[in-house]
Amino acid sequence: MKFKRFVPSGGTRLLRGAAVAASIVVLAACSGTAKPKPAEMPAKVEVLGVRKAWNIQIPQVNFPLVANVANDVVTVAGSDGTVVAIDARNGTEMWRGKAGAPLTAGVGSDGTIAAVVTEENNLVALQGGKVLWTQRLSAETFTPPLVSGRRVFVQTADRSTIAFDGQSGRRLWTQTRNTGDNLVLKRPGVLLGLGDTLVAGVSGRLVGINPANGSSRWEAPIASPRGTNDVERLVDLTGTVSRVDNILCARAYYASIGCVDTSRGVLTWTKPAQGSDGLSGDDRAVYGTESNGVINAWRRSDGERVWSVDAYKFRTLTAPLAVGRTVIVGEGTGQLLFLNREDGTALNRVSPDASAIAADPVMAANTVVVVTRKGGVFGYRPE
Structure with a gap:
């Protein structure tokens, strides 16, 4: 796992603000000792029929x-x-x-405007395949933009939240948080409407923000700094x-999961x-994959464990997607796992193009959509 450390120019404090770009360098990767050997993939079963509906490249x-x-558009x-x-x-x-x-970082879209962030720290908005506008950001960004209510919201690595007008790109407001944290994860964070x-x-808190002006409405901690x-x-x-x-x-990175009213x-x-990956769920349970390849279900009402599956231990897994009777998980050798949401038992699995699943599975138009490292975009329909 890559981390970033904030390195201010000309001093020891992180410089913040719309006009100041934070200088960031790679700190380390979590390598340590060799990883344990992944568990053998269980024998394939086909209790649930799964049909490939389409794919593009x-x-x-x-x-x-x-x-x-x-809606029915996947970007x-x-x-x-x-x-x-x-x-x-x-x-x-x-x-x-x-x-x-x-x-x-990417992608955010409301079905009309799509937004991504480049390695040059540019927020780029597109409409109909054409660049609509570009705005320079003050720091790197790993969380996909949120496009909602004719606005584009961005969360940068210096923990600033910024709102832009969706059509013009005009900056509307910035909320900057001085959390005292020197590191930031090179992975998507949480930003939603x-x-x-x-x-x-x-950091370890969910924060409710007024989208009109950037003022905070509430804060709830999922985890607190330790160590x-x-x-x-x-x-x-x-x-x-x-x-x-x-x-x-x-989910708070390698610390806890929690629910907020x-x-x-x-x-x-x-x-x-x-x-380190996100969660999915339904009205009864919350589902997640742990760093050691164990897949868990927690009771939504109080967080008590419902079931745990270690058949894929030490394999690299995506966050799950809970759909109907299934929990769907992508795997690092290119398998897409379909599990029973009642107990985690296998229902089926498919291999789109033999390369790792690159993005968490999503659901659109009754279709499970996955993207692979090779750039294959596949739509599957469980029966």
């Missing part, structure tokens, strides 16, 4: 892509800056455009969240968890 994906779903991107909007009903390519540079509130992950050094104290919220009504459940801005429960 984009350039290879070597950045932390988040595929965006808006994806390749590492080189190619952005593609797809009609998930039939796999038709609606448009294809270029951001002009390799990407570090919930009713009339913008919800962002800031004696910067790495041990890192508790950023990462990946997808599980939402049912006003309850959001999120956003109508009151209070934490309902939290449990220790050792993972």
Whole structure:
């Protein structure tokens, strides 16, 4: 896992503000000792029928892509800056455009405007495959932009949240948080809309923000910094969240998972968890994959463990997708796993193109959409 350390120019403090770019260098990767040998893949079963509905090709994906779903449109991107909007009903390519540079974050879209962030720290908005506008950001960004309510929201690596007008790119407001953290994860964080509130992950907290002016409405901690050094104290919220009504459940990096009642801005429960990918869920349970390849289900009401599956131990897994009777997980050798949501037993698995699943599975138009490292975009329909 890559970390970033903020290195201010000309001093020891991180310089913040719209006009000041934070200088950031690579700190370390979590390598340590050799990884344990992955468990043998269980024998394939086909209890659930799974049909490939369509596929298209984009350039290879070597950045932390988040595929965006808006209505029946799935928007994806390749590492080189190619952005593609797809009609998930039939796999038709609606448009294809270029951001002009390799990407570090994407994609956000409301079905009309799509937004990505380049390695040059440029926020690029596209419409119909054409670049609509570009804005320079003050720091690197790994969280995909959020496009909602005719605005584009961005969360940068210096933990600033910024709002732009969707059509013109005019900067509307900036909220900067001085958390005292020196490290930031090179992976997507939490940024989503919930009713009339913008919800962002800031360090180990979910923060409700007024999208009109950037003022905070509430804060709820999922995890608190612990340990004696910067790495041990890192508790950023990462990946997808599980939402049912006003309850959001999120993961704090290698620390815990927890659920927040956003109508009151209070934490309902939290449990220790050792993972780095996001969560999915339904009205009964929250599902997640741990760093050691174990897949867990926690009871949504109180966080108690419902089931745990170690058949894929030490394999690299994506965050899960809970759909109907299944929990769907991507795997590092290119397998897409379909599990029974009741107990985690295998229902089926498919291999799109024998390359690793590059983005968490998403659901659009009754189709499970996955993207591979080779740039294959596949739509599957479980029977």
